[in-house]
Each structure stands twice: as structure tokens, then as C-alpha cells.
Amino acid sequence: MTRSRFVRLTLGVLGILGALAAPPWVPLACIVLLALRFDAWEAIFIGLLIDLAWLPTHVSAGAFPLATLMAILVVWGCAPIRRELLERGPVISKPGWY
Amino acid sequence: MTNLYRRSEKPRRGLWFATALCVALILFDWVSGGAARSVARRAVAHLSGYAVSFLDSAASSGIFSSRRALARDNEALRLELAALREETARARALEGENQILRELARVAESAQGITAPVLSSFRASPYGTFIVGAGEEDGVSEGSVVLTQGGFVLGRVTEAGQHNSTVKALLSPGVETDVVAGEAGAALRGEGGGNGFLRVSREATVALGDAVRAPFFGGRPVGIVADIERDEASPSAEVFVRIPVNLETLRFVFVEL
Numbered sequence: 001m002t003r004s005r006f007v008r009l010t011l012g013v014l015g016i017l018g019a020l021a022a023p024p025w026v027p028l029a030c031i032v033l034l035a036l037r038f039d040a041w042e043a044i045f046i047g048l049l050i051d052l053a054w055l056p057t058h059v060s061a062g063a064f065p066l067a068t069l070m071a072i073l074v075v076w077g078c079a080p081i082r083r084e085l086l087e088r089g090p091v092i093s094k095p096g097w098y
Numbered sequence: 099m100t101n102l103y104r105r106s107e108k109p110r111r112g113l114w115f116a117t118a119l120c121v122a123l124i125l126f127d128w129v130s131g132g133a134a135r136s137v138a139r140r141a142v143a144h145l146s147g148y149a150v151s152f153l154d155s156a157a158s159s160g161i162f163s164s165r166r167a168l169a170r171d172n173e174a175l176r177l178e179l180a181a182l183r184e185e186t187a188r189a190r191a192l193e194g195e196n197q198i199l200r201e202l203a204r205v206a207e208s209a210q211g212i213t214a215p216v217l218s219s220f221r222a223s224p225y226g227t228f229i230v231g232a233g234e235e236d237g238v239s240e241g242s243v244v245l246t247q248g249g250f251v252l253g254r255v256t257e258a259g260q261h262n263s264t265v266k267a268l269l270s271p272g273v274e275t276d277v278v279a280g281e282a283g284a285a286l287r288g289e290g291g292g293n294g295f296l297r298v299s300r301e302a303t304v305a306l307g308d309a310v311r312a313p314f315f316g317g318r319p320v321g322i323v324a325d326i327e328r329d330e331a332s333p334s335a336e337v338f339v340r341i342p343v344n345l346e347t348l349r350f351v352f353v354e355l
Contacts, residue, residue: 044120
């Protein structure tokens with residue numbers, strides 16, 4: 001197992017366990033760290049798990065799934081940064097007419 | 099003209115799939131009136147205990163400390179282990195449980211309800227909720243009041259499943275409740291962790307340790323006055339309220355039916 005995979009797995013497991021038993025900042029930190037480094041689908045599921053487990057009432061009764069929405073926004077919002085800093089090549093290439 | 103933004107070479111199918119699945123699950127939960135949540139909550143009720151013990155043992159195992167600290171911890175643990183024999187620990191646990199149940203029985207004398215175990219951590223929820231092990235089959239319904247063993251109001255059931263229920267804590271962040279502290283009436287604003295605060299007139303007769311009662315809950319206490327801050331320049335005083343119970347160690351609650 002590569003170091004990168006190990007880090008991803010550890011953050012994912014910590015995020016899931018944290019969503020169930022640790023203070024809210026633990027899964028939140030895991031979501032942000034996962035989103036900054038990986039195309040982390042598990043970060044979105046951690047957000048979903050928080051909402052399914054802890055929302056006071058269901059969505060149809062007016063509760064807002066804030067954690068899921070936040071996780072989706074963070075994961076997709078960090079995509080350009082991930083591409084620019086961590087993957088091969090820059091996002092913005094030189095324009096042809098320049 | 100060339101496009102300024104290069105398309106990603108990776109298709110990100112997993113991310114698209116996860117996003118679509120999560121949105122679909124939320125929509126399904128919406129349409130079904132909480133079916134997805136009740137399944138998840140049952141799983142959480144089972145898994146939460148394991149997760150708490152795993153995280154606690156990971157934290158106390160010394161994984162994150164230095165070698166010297168580990169050796170020190172190891173020595174301390176050896177001494178502790180020698181002192182605490184298995185039989186003593188078991189007897190103590192049973193004694194503690196017995197005391198809690200006896201206190202809850204006293205609460206039950208004044209109100210009709212059932213004793214339910216707390217199945218989840220108090221600190222884990224960002225929404226100020228927790229799960230108790232009693233549901234519709236035990237007579238619990240939405241709106242049932244949840245009390246501590248001392249009779250303090252902890253919160254209300256917001257969603258009752260078959261065998262477990264979600265409780266919204268009264269002092270969860272942002273929740274306001276009309277209360278009477280001493281002889282002054284005010285709105286108590288929850289801050290989470292069993293703490294809250296309210297503003298009363300500077301001349302109001304409120305003292306440390308006074309019970310803060312909620313008329314909406316039949317005059318039951320919701321906390322005690324933990325601190326009062328009076329500023330000469332301000333016409334009002336800030337009163338800090340807390341539940342006189344350690345929520346982290348709360349194992350049983352009383353659910354009024």
C-alpha cells in the first residue's frame with residue numbers, strides 16, 4: 001500500500017468513526033484534508049453519514065442537510081486546487097494566441 | 099482561440115457517482131419521510147458504542163505520544179492494573195448503574211415514563227442531538243420530554259423510531275427557551291455541551307446555584323445558574339446556565355410518556 005493510499009484510508013476511517021463518536025470538528029477536518037489531497041468520494045459520504053445520524057428531524061420536516069452540502073461543496077470546490085497543485089500540469093494553460 | 103482552461107484528464111467517475119448517490123439518498127429520505135435516516139440511525143446506535151471505545155482506546159493507547167511518554171504511561175498502567183482487579187471494577191460498575199437506576203426510579207414516581215439508555219455520544223452531533231434506546235414500541239413519541247436522573251430537562255424527542263429515538267438537546271447551540279431564573283423571566287439561549295446563557299435586568303434577584311425553570315415544561319428545571327456577569331455600564335446582567343450533570347458520562351435518561 002502506498003503512503004498516499006494509507007493516508008487516504010486513515011483519514012476516511014477516522015472521519016467515519018469521528019462522525020459517530022468524536023466532536024464535529026474531527027470529521028470536518030477529515031473532509032477538508034481528504035478534499036484538499038484526493039478526489040475523495042468518501043468525504044461526501046462522511047457528510048451524508050453526519051446528516052443521516054444526527055439531523056434532528058428528517059429532510060421533509062424542514063431539517064437542512066448541512067453536512068452533506070458542505071462536503072459536496074468542499075470536495076468539488078477544492079478540485080481546481082487539487083488539479084493545479086497536486087496533479088500533473090497546470091489547470092490554466094497558455095492561450096494559443098498569446 | 100484556445101480554451102484557457104484545460105479539461106481534466108481524469109474522468110472523476112467515483113466523485114460524480116458519490117455526489118449523485120448522496121443527493122439521491124437525501125431525496126429518497128425526503129420523499130419517504132425519513133426511511134433512510136431510520137436505517138442509518140439503527141446502525142449508528144449499534145456502531146456508536148464501538149466507535150467511542152475504539153477512539154478512546156486509540157487516544158489512551160499512547161499511539162500519538164513519544165517513546166518516553168509511552169514508557170511512563172506503561173508503568174502507570176501496570177500499577178493501575180494491579181490495583182484494579184476485575185472483580186472490583188465489575189462490582190463498582192454494577193453499583194454505579196444501580197444508583198443511577200434508583201435515582202431514575204425517584205423521577206419515575208412523579209412522572210409517567212420509561213428509563214432509556216443513551217446510545218450515542220453527546221459531543222458527536224453538530225446539531226445538538228443524541229440517540230436514546232427507546233422508541234415507538236416503548237410508547238415514546240415525537241415531543242416526549244427527556245429528563246436526567248435528577249429531573250432536569252435534557253431535551254425533546256424530535257423523531258421516534260421503532261426502538262430508538264433522536265433527542266434534540268434543550269441547550270444545543272442556538273435553541274431558545276423561555277425560562278424563569280430566580281424571579282426573572284428571560285429567553286435562555288443554548289450554547290451546546292449543556293451550557294446556555296440569558297440576559298436579565300441588572301436589578302433582578304438571581305443568585306448562583308438558583309434553579310432555572312421552564313414554564314413550557316411544567317416548571318421543571320432546565321439548569322442551574324453557574325455564573326453571573328454584572329457590568330456597571332450595562333442595564334442587563336448576563337447569567338450563565340449549565341446542567342449540573344456530566345453529559346459525557348450520562349448513561350441513562352428518563353423519557354416522559
